[in-house]
Amino acid sequence: MRILVVEDDKDVAGFVVKGMREAGHTVEHADNGRDGLFLAASENFDAIILDRMLPGGIDGLRLLETLRAQDNVTPVVFLSALGQVDDRVKGLKAGGDDYLTKPFAFAELLARVEALTRRGKSDGPTTRLSVGDLEMDLLSRGVRRGGQKIDLQPREFRLLEYLMRHAGQVVTRTMLLEGVWDYHFDPQTNVIDVHVSRLRQKIDKPFELPLLHTVRNAGYMLRSEEV
Amino acid sequence: MQIPSRQRLRRVRLPRLRRRGHGLLHSAGFRFAVIYALVFGVLACTVAFSAWYTTIGLLKRQVEVVIGNDAAALNDHYDVGGMASLADAIRNRLADNPDGDGIYLLLDQVGNRVIGNVNQWPAPLNQVDAWYQLPVIRDKGESVALLRAYALPGGGQLLVGRDVRARTELRGVLRTGLLSALALMLVLGLVGAILIRALFRRTIRDIALTARAIARGDLARRVPKTGSGDEFDELADIINDMLERIGRLMDGVRQVSNAIAHDLRTPITRARTRLEDASLHARDNEELRSAIDRATLDLDDIVGVFEALLRIAEIEAGSRRAAFAEIDLAPLIADVDELYHAVAEERGLRLETSVVGPLPLLGDRQLIQQAVANLLDNALKFSPPGAAIRLAARLEERLLTITVADRGPGIAEADRSRATERFFRAESARTTSGSGLGLALVAAVAQLHGGVLRLADNQPGLKAIITLPISGDMLEVSLPGGP
Numbered sequence: 001m002r003i004l005v006v007e008d009d010k011d012v013a014g015f016v017v018k019g020m021r022e023a024g025h026t027v028e029h030a031d032n033g034r035d036g037l038f039l040a041a042s043e044n045f046d047a048i049i050l051d052r053m054l055p056g057g058i059d060g061l062r063l064l065e066t067l068r069a070q071d072n073v074t075p076v077v078f079l080s081a082l083g084q085v086d087d088r089v090k091g092l093k094a095g096g097d098d099y100l101t102k103p104f105a106f107a108e109l110l111a112r113v114e115a116l117t118r119r120g121k122s123d124g125p126t127t128r129l130s131v132g133d134l135e136m137d138l139l140s141r142g143v144r145r146g147g148q149k150i151d152l153q154p155r156e157f158r159l160l161e162y163l164m165r166h167a168g169q170v171v172t173r174t175m176l177l178e179g180v181w182d183y184h185f186d187p188q189t190n191v192i193d194v195h196v197s198r199l200r201q202k203i204d205k206p207f208e209l210p211l212l213h214t215v216r217n218a219g220y221m222l223r224s225e226e227v
Numbered sequence: 228m229q230i231p232s233r234q235r236l237r238r239v240r241l242p243r244l245r246r247r248g249h250g251l252l253h254s255a256g257f258r259f260a261v262i263y264a265l266v267f268g269v270l271a272c273t274v275a276f277s278a279w280y281t282t283i284g285l286l287k288r289q290v291e292v293v294i295g296n297d298a299a300a301l302n303d304h305y306d307v308g309g310m311a312s313l314a315d316a317i318r319n320r321l322a323d324n325p326d327g328d329g330i331y332l333l334l335d336q337v338g339n340r341v342i343g344n345v346n347q348w349p350a351p352l353n354q355v356d357a358w359y360q361l362p363v364i365r366d367k368g369e370s371v372a373l374l375r376a377y378a379l380p381g382g383g384q385l386l387v388g389r390d391v392r393a394r395t396e397l398r399g400v401l402r403t404g405l406l407s408a409l410a411l412m413l414v415l416g417l418v419g420a421i422l423i424r425a426l427f428r429r430t431i432r433d434i435a436l437t438a439r440a441i442a443r444g445d446l447a448r449r450v451p452k453t454g455s456g457d458e459f460d461e462l463a464d465i466i467n468d469m470l471e472r473i474g475r476l477m478d479g480v481r482q483v484s485n486a487i488a489h490d491l492r493t494p495i496t497r498a499r500t501r502l503e504d505a506s507l508h509a510r511d512n513e514e515l516r517s518a519i520d521r522a523t524l525d526l527d528d529i530v531g532v533f534e535a536l537l538r539i540a541e542i543e544a545g546s547r548r549a550a551f552a553e554i555d556l557a558p559l560i561a562d563v564d565e566l567y568h569a570v571a572e573e574r575g576l577r578l579e580t581s582v583v584g585p586l587p588l589l590g591d592r593q594l595i596q597q598a599v600a601n602l603l604d605n606a607l608k609f610s611p612p613g614a615a616i617r618l619a620a621r622l623e624e625r626l627l628t629i630t631v632a633d634r635g636p637g638i639a640e641a642d643r644s645r646a647t648e649r650f651f652r653a654e655s656a657r658t659t660s661g662s663g664l665g666l667a668l669v670a671a672v673a674q675l676h677g678g679v680l681r682l683a684d685n686q687p688g689l690k691a692i693i694t695l696p697i698s699g700d701m702l703e704v705s706l707p708g709g710p
Contacts, residue, residue, distance in 0.1 A: 083534065083537065084537070084541050085541065085547060085550075085593075086546065101534075103526070103530050105523075105527070155565055181562070181566060183566075183593075183596060183597075183600075184593055185538075185593070185596075185597045185600070186531070187566075187600050187601075187604055188601070188604040188608070188661065188665070189567070189570055189603070189604045189607055189608075190570070191566050191567060191569075191570050194569045194570045194573045195566075195569055197573075198569055217520065
C-alpha cells in the first residue's frame with residue numbers, strides 16, 4: 001500500500017515511516033502542511049497519516065478540508081496530540097476516518113491504517129463473510145464452521161463480524177471497544193480479553209486449526225493460514 | 228524657605244485636586260448621594276408647600292368664621308333696634324377694643340357714613356355677601372383686611388372685616404422660613420453627598436485594596452468588615468467567601484500538582500531504571516528487548532494517568548454539557564452489564580444487575596458509561612472470590628440512582644469524603660494497581676450532570692451511589708411512551 005505521512009516531528013515521522021515500510025508499505029513523507037497537501041492532491045495514496053498541528057500555514061484540518069473539497073476520498077487517520085473529545089469530533093467532522101491521540105503505540109496505528117484501507121476497498125454490501133472454514137451469513141445471522149452450526153450471543157456475533165471484516169489484520173482492543181461496543185475509553189479491567197476468549201471457546205475450541213490469534217503487544221487477528 | 232516649599236506642595240496637590248473634582252461627577256457614591264438629596268428635597272418641598280397652604284387656608288377660614296359670627300350679631304342688633312342700635316353696637320365694639328382687628332363701616336340708606344373705623348368704602352368692593360381682601364386706610368394707618376359687605380333690610384350697608392396684616396406678615400415669615408430651610412437642606416444635602424461619597428470610597432477602597440493584593444498574589448488577604456452588619460459587610464462576606472473558595476481551589480491545584488509529581492515519579496523511575504539497567508547490564512538482545520517493552524508499558528501507564536487527569540479536567544470545565552442529548556440509561560446500563568458480566572464470571576464473581584426502565588436523562592452517554600465502568604472496575608478489583616456485585620439503576624421521585632455495591636474491604640468512613648479526590652488511595656488499596664483517579668472521574672461526571680456521587684457502607688463492602696436529577700420535560704416526553 002502507498003501511504004503518505006504528514007508529520008513535522010522528525011522522530012515521530014521517522015518512527016512511523018520505518019514501521020510502515022517494515023510492514024511492507026510504500027511511504028512518502030511531508031514535514032509541513034503545504035508539501036503534504038501538494039503530495040496528497042497530486043498523487044494517489046491508499047491512506048494518509050496526518051498530524052493536526054503543522055508548520056507551513058496549512059494545518060491538518062485545513063489540509064483535509066481542502067482535500068475533501070476536491071472530492072479526494074483517500075482514507076485519513078489523524079495522529080494528534082490534541083486529545084480532547086472536541087478535538088476528536090472536529091477531526092472526524094473535517095472528513096477524518098479515524099483519530100489517534102499521541103502518544104500512540106505503533107501497532108495501534110498500523111492496525112487502524114490497515115483497517116481503513118481494507119474498508120476503502122470493499123464496495124457494495126456483503127451478505128456473507130468467510131475465513132477458512134468459518135462462515136457468517138449476515139442476513140440470517142447464522143455462523144457455521146466446517147458445516148457445523150455455532151450459536152452466538154448478539155454481542156459475540158458483532159465481535160466475530162468485526163474480526164471477520166478485518167480478517168488477516170491486527171485488530172487492537174481499543175478498536176474492538178470502539179467498533180463493537182462503541183466505548184471510547186479504556187476500562188481498567190481486561191474486558192475485551194474475556195469476551196474474545198469466550199468467542200474463541202465457541203469458534204476454535206472444537207476444531208483443530210485455530211483461527212483467532214493473539215498478537216503480542218497489539219491485539220488479535222483472525223486468519224486461516226499460518227504466517 | 229517656606230514659600231517655595233508651599234509652592235511645591237501646591238504644585239503637587241493641584242493635579243490631584245483637579246482629578247478629584249473631575250472624579251466627583253464620575254463617583255457612584257456622589258451620584259447616589261445627589262439623587263438621594265434630590266428625592267429628599269422634592270419630598271421636603273412638597274411637604275413644606277402643602278403645610279404652608281393648609282396653614283394659610285386654615286387661618287383664613289378662621290377669620291371668615293369670626294367675621295360671619297360678628298356680622299350675625301350685628302344684624303340681630305339691627306333687627307331689634309334698627310339703625311341706631313346697630314350703630315351703638317359698633318360704637319361699643321370700637322370703644323371696648325380700640326386696638327383690635329375688627330373693621331366696621333356702616334352706611335345709611337343714601338350712602339353716608341354712620342360709623343366705622345375705616346374712612347371710606349373700598350372701591351373694588353361692589354358685591355354683598357362675598358369675601359374680599361383689600362387694602363384699607365384705618366385710623367391708625369394703612370392695612371390689609373378681609374372684608375364682607377351686608378345689605379341691611381331697611382336700606383344701608385354694613386361692612387364687617389378683620390385686619391389680616393398680621394396674617395400676611397405671618398405668611399411672609401413662613402415663606403422666608405421655608406425657603407431658607409430649603410436652602411439649608413440643599414447645602415446639607417450636598418455636604419451629605421460628599422460624606423456619603425467619602426464613605427463609599429472608603430468601603431470600596433478596602434475591597435479594591437484587597438482585590439489588588441490578591442491579584443499580586445497575597446491570597447491570605449481578606450476584606451475587613453466594619454462590624455455593623457450592613458450591606459457592605461454583607462458584600463465583604465460574599466467576597467471573602469469567594470476568596471476562601473479560590474484559596475481552596477488553589478490549594479487543590481497545588482495538591483494535585485504535588486500528587487501528579489509524586490504519583491508519576493514512581494512509574495517514571497521504574498521505566499528509567501529498567502532502561503538504564505538494560506543498557507548497562509543486558510547480556511543479549513532478548514533481554515534488552517524485554518526490558519524496553521516493559522519500560523514502554525510503564526510509559527503507557529503514565530500516559531493513562533495523564534489522559535485520566537485531562538479527561539477529569541475536561542469534564543470539570545463543563546464544556547461537554549454542550550453535547551448533552553436525551554438518552555435512556557436502561558439500555559446503557561444493560562450494555563455495561565453485558566460487557567462486565569463475562570469478566571465477573573471469569574473471576575468467579577456474580578454480577579447481579581437490576582434495571583427498572585425507562586430511565587430518561589439529558590446527559591453524555593459516553594461519560595455515564597465510563598463512570599459506571601469505573602465503579603465496576605473498582606468493584607471487580609476489590610471483591611473477594613465468590614462474592615456478588617450489585618449493579619442497580621432506578622428512577623425515584625425524579626431522581627435517577629445508579630448503585631454499584633460490592634463486598635470488598637470498602638472505604639473507612641474517615642476516608643470516604645476524600646475518596647473522590649484525585650490520586651486518593653486508601654491504605655488498604657495501596658498494594659493494588661490503579662491510579663487513584665477512578666472515583667474522581669465518577670464524581671466529576673455526576674457533578675457535570677447536576678448530581679452527586681455518594682459512598683456508603685455496604686456492610687461489608689462499598690456502596691457507590693450516583694444520583695442524577697432528570698429534567699422535567701424529558702420525563703413527560705419519555706414516560707408515557709414507556710412500558
